[in-house]
Amino acid sequence: MQEYIKADPWSIIEEGFDKELVKSSESIFSIGNGAMGQRANFEENYTGDTFQGSYIAGVYYPDKTRVGWWKNGYPEYFAKVLNAPNWIGVEVFVNGEPLDLNTCKKVIGFSRELNMKEGWYKRQFKAVLPNDVKISVKVTRFLSIDLDEVGAINYEIIPENGDVEIKFVPYLDSGITNEDSNWDDKFWNTTSVTSEGNKAFIEAHTMKTNFETCTFMESRLFVDGKVIENNPTEQKDELRIAHEYVQTVKQGETVALHKFGGYTVARNHKALVEASTKALKKAVDFGFDALLDKQKQAWAKIWEMSDITIQGDVKAQQGIRFNIFQLNQTYLGKDSRLNIGPKGFTGEKYGGSTYWDTEAYCIPFYMATKDQNVARSLLKYRYNHLDKAIENAQKLGFSNGAALYPMVTMNGEECHNEWEITFEEIHRNGAIAFAIFNYYRFTGDYSYIPEMGLEVLIGIARFWHQRASFSADKNKYVILGVTGPNEYENNVNNNWYTNYLAKWCIDFAVEQLQKVDDGYNEDYLRVIGKTKLTDNEVSQWEKVANNMYFPYSEDKKVFLQQDGFLDKELITVSDLPKAQRPINQKWSWDRILRSPYIKQADVLQGFYFFEDHFSEEELEKHFDFYEPFTVHESSLSPCVHSIQAAKLNRMQQAYTFYLRTSRLDLDDYNKEVEEGLHITSMAGTWMSIVEGFGGMRVVDDKLSFEPKIPEQWEAYSFKINFRDRILKVTVKKDSTELLLTGQEDMSIRLKGERIVLQPNTVKVV
């Protein structure tokens, strides 16, 4: 852990300049607007240690795969999150001396603030340069939610010890590199570098994928708020264009450069320079301040629906808002061609944009805090990739339209390549089916299933049917050689979670076939025609589902994570010396594999998905058996455990897990925040409040709550968009307040009691 962020309910604040923390802060102070995002790199040159990153949604590069020994079926390419041309750069010279925080004689009063309420990032400091000039600097930056191709920077300098000449050199640069490149290949091809007055453009396309982009900028110089008309001098080379603005500034005067910049992409426009010019015109016409006002309004609107308040615990409050803020920065649900990358726009690690995290963790958050179309878009994303999933399964020897969704993808193709994950972590397929169920359960919108979902469910059921095999020894169907959600086990037999999910997927698909046949016969006929599904095939599926094997210990009365789990040396995590942890940094892989230690919920993930299939006693038994072996070394682990601990009334444990999930990056629990943030697990944080403490479920088309409150908190509140009705739930120490908006009554359950809410009236229970 590394705790240097100041507690504050609405802002992330760093005070003091520590070169060792620059890369961590670059991650934590990242900004994004769903269409693009960037690490909190300094605008001016910085010669210290930094990880430069600016990312455009949907623009990736299929890097040549790097493996040790090649295995049949590996993809040839591994999609990389691609560092895009830099538009934020502003070189600053003071009397000819470059401003560089790494070489300044003194840096005084350095602070950063990420204002989550209003959606902007500010950095200020005073610096004494090597030439002894002292200046005061304040830089504000944001990526516009309204004009989502544009970002804006206000770079202000006040000379503190005499008049000085300030030279601002805003630039665009496509000569950038990727940290996460396999073979140091070149990723971008720059085709034009042009400049016109205060504007400049770089057109570049990615190699191989040929994503065309235009990076643009336009700047204005101000002294004490008055614009200086100034035709900048141009610096230009093959990959870079810069404008020089030179101004003599008196001591105490404020010189400011307003820089607007960003990207247009061929996904949205034909003529990119033209589109960029238009985007710039809009932004410049507003001006920095008006655009910032719009930004504040846009974020107010996002918070209006998605905010969670916590009273009496500012760190917990800051944590949840940081998570909600980052999720919204990453994905706003406007485009079904996009998804939620595990690092969002904050780093490159893991590559690919889409994991099962989206279905298992993110969809509940987006369903409840946005219009239902956002979740539908995420489901449709997978429908659009169905053909690729069928192709992917074919590469692994499956046939007849069996679909295996990739472990990691950008465009539907698999781009991960470790056999134990790529080929064996097949439970991901189940999460995709589960999300269809979950979407329908929450929204009540069945239409997705006949229109698109049924085809996905058929492909997935076919996969499980083919993937299971019959064990004559057990007289049951088994699923051999898999990796479960707990990636600290590889190539195990009969992972309970996988087997359970496989059976459920088949059962659910069969049920939907019947429902669609009954209620949407035209869709049914279209799908049956397309998939050539026969009754005989369906009864083969059912044979597998009805005879699936589930490892179980009669002695312990628990389902076993996999065959042979009880052969392990069952030493609990609490008995493990601290020096041995985290085991993924301290132990060799074989030692991890043969240990009982669990990276993230595995059997318990099944209990989370299918809670109502099991009694609370069963949950307790399994929680008590597995949690003591769980090291929570995946960011996706604490949230599920927090929810289950809350359900079991273990509020202290639930609270500890909550803090761990909500402040994972802010307090750098896993010592890796400099690589970027854990975006997808942030949705888990939301779940641990709403589903954990709030006990929210959907039961029989109705919202249900079992509110509980950690003793550290005075109150907390959250809002749910349930079938276009907005319900605000405020949980206090000894009461729950419910406020419904809209016109009609709504019936809910609270602690098992049915309650009818009238709109616009606070109901206190």
Add this chain to the structure above:
Amino acid sequence: MQEYIKADPWSIIEEGFDKELVKSSESIFSIGNGAMGQRANFEENYTGDTFQGSYIAGVYYPDKTRVGWWKNGYPEYFAKVLNAPNWIGVEVFVNGEPLDLNTCKKVIGFSRELNMKEGWYKRQFKAVLPNDVKISVKVTRFLSIDLDEVGAINYEIIPENGDVEIKFVPYLDSGITNEDSNWDDKFWNTTSVTSEGNKAFIEAHTMKTNFETCTFMESRLFVDGKVIENNPTEQKDELRIAHEYVQTVKQGETVALHKFGGYTVARNHKALVEASTKALKKAVDFGFDALLDKQKQAWAKIWEMSDITIQGDVKAQQGIRFNIFQLNQTYLGKDSRLNIGPKGFTGEKYGGSTYWDTEAYCIPFYMATKDQNVARSLLKYRYNHLDKAIENAQKLGFSNGAALYPMVTMNGEECHNEWEITFEEIHRNGAIAFAIFNYYRFTGDYSYIPEMGLEVLIGIARFWHQRASFSADKNKYVILGVTGPNEYENNVNNNWYTNYLAKWCIDFAVEQLQKVDDGYNEDYLRVIGKTKLTDNEVSQWEKVANNMYFPYSEDKKVFLQQDGFLDKELITVSDLPKAQRPINQKWSWDRILRSPYIKQADVLQGFYFFEDHFSEEELEKHFDFYEPFTVHESSLSPCVHSIQAAKLNRMQQAYTFYLRTSRLDLDDYNKEVEEGLHITSMAGTWMSIVEGFGGMRVVDDKLSFEPKIPEQWEAYSFKINFRDRILKVTVKKDSTELLLTGQEDMSIRLKGERIVLQPNTVKVV
């Protein structure tokens, strides 16, 4: 399969020029002398597809490891078999036109011969060049066994359609590359390129490992056998030196270039150019023909002891001689710093020189066909690496002197990095202990154990003791997360072979501790002092060995390859469509893993090592259970099965396996011979005749035989050096002839009967 090699009892012969076969033939016609070796690359330039390779024993390069996702414990370097500077090159120009078999108008009567009896390689052809000149070419090459730093080439040309000007340009070149390089790094640093008259030298050392070498050459020109005194013109650049010899030759005259060349290394000399000059002088003083005569004598001596004759089956005869020839080309046992690489001097694949192949397969061959010091050298090689094996185990979390020998090594350090092999294929440790037992059983030389072996056995026993863990569920010790010899299973629990070997290793170590204490007390005290072994620790070992778990099926009455084996779909290989094979080329890795298919003997490898622990009925039961699932996609598989089939009197099956092992490379069963030969498995071919058909065992310090003969053969013979007594065994259709050399009688067993042999008298039974 690809059968183009002509059957011949003593030679490997290719007839006709096929560009598609050049790389395969480069492997098959490889030559070596234990100190160096090379692929059968053409001397003259060849612009077609070729795999250039010349290798020096003990000279390797620690290439930077290449993996996908890094795992703790991986070595940083992966030793590579290193292509050494080229000394065989001779450019040939005919009236200024370069001779290049890829561009000739016609190539007539092309043939290659590898004369195994005499140890030389010859290539001849007639060629019509683009300039319509027709020449006849004969090139003979060998690497001297006597002067093992030197090779010799006799490059003869006869003009066939007129007088021509021939220019020979013999050269040395250190600007070579490695096929098997991870990052295209430079491996060699050339420090001097010098020339003096007909001699030239390139001094170069390897990067990182700094192995200093000198590559040298000296040439002489002859016309019709008469030497032409000729001061060649020199061509020189930074990495290459060449000499030009120009000669006008009349139609029908023979012009010949005799080129001597090779390597000296700092392991053997201080001043390398001086040592090279001396080596050249010796070779040139002999001249090509006299040196070739010595070569024939040297090989006659090798064959005298190691030849196996087969009458009535020329392909089988050719196969076994090819195997014996290649083994002797690879390793002659002169230097305990060297070992037997899986591809010898014929390719680069796999990297590293030492695998468990040496202990499990090669030692029996070298023990029986060489002086016992050769096998002792191979054991000592591991003793010398004990500290590194302890270090290797420490990296994986073991302590207290536990030793894990590496999967692949050059210098004792692990240089393999796939977790499922590197960390988990730990049975290799057992093979190293078994070889100590086997050496003593065969040679009767106990001295190795108190002197060196005991320390190795203690390190290995400590490893197994720590690696096993207690299963409360089974109330037994288990070994979780291993890969057995059958690498088509990864990360399995309780691989029977591994568990059995682990128990045996501990039992054997405990037994030797007692024996050394009793008979070699000084050694005992030294070893106990060094290893700090206590009685208490030993009793902990014994607890593990005495309570080891062995998976067994009561139903099938067989030991199970691993836990859960019977859950697989047990479809035999014969029911697998041919188009699906080899499965390692047709199936994705997960599909292979969950199948029952066995790459090479696994349970049966245990039955091979510990044959006398099991009854013949048990062997039969296990053979019948496992062989039908065995795909033999490892070169090490057919030999063990051939031996066991012979033991079970299944002679047709034994013969089929024999052909597969003996002609694996000659007939390119696995379609990969162009990568190099399978050297270590060639020792298995020898075993399948001597131990399989001949039924040779050592029982109670005596040789024992159960001779059988495949119906395809009229007779076969082999020789055994048993404790410095040479016994020749000739097996005929209905009798066995035994001929002992030396002075004293020797008692043996033949088909269970005790027989006393008198020296120098053929005994017919």
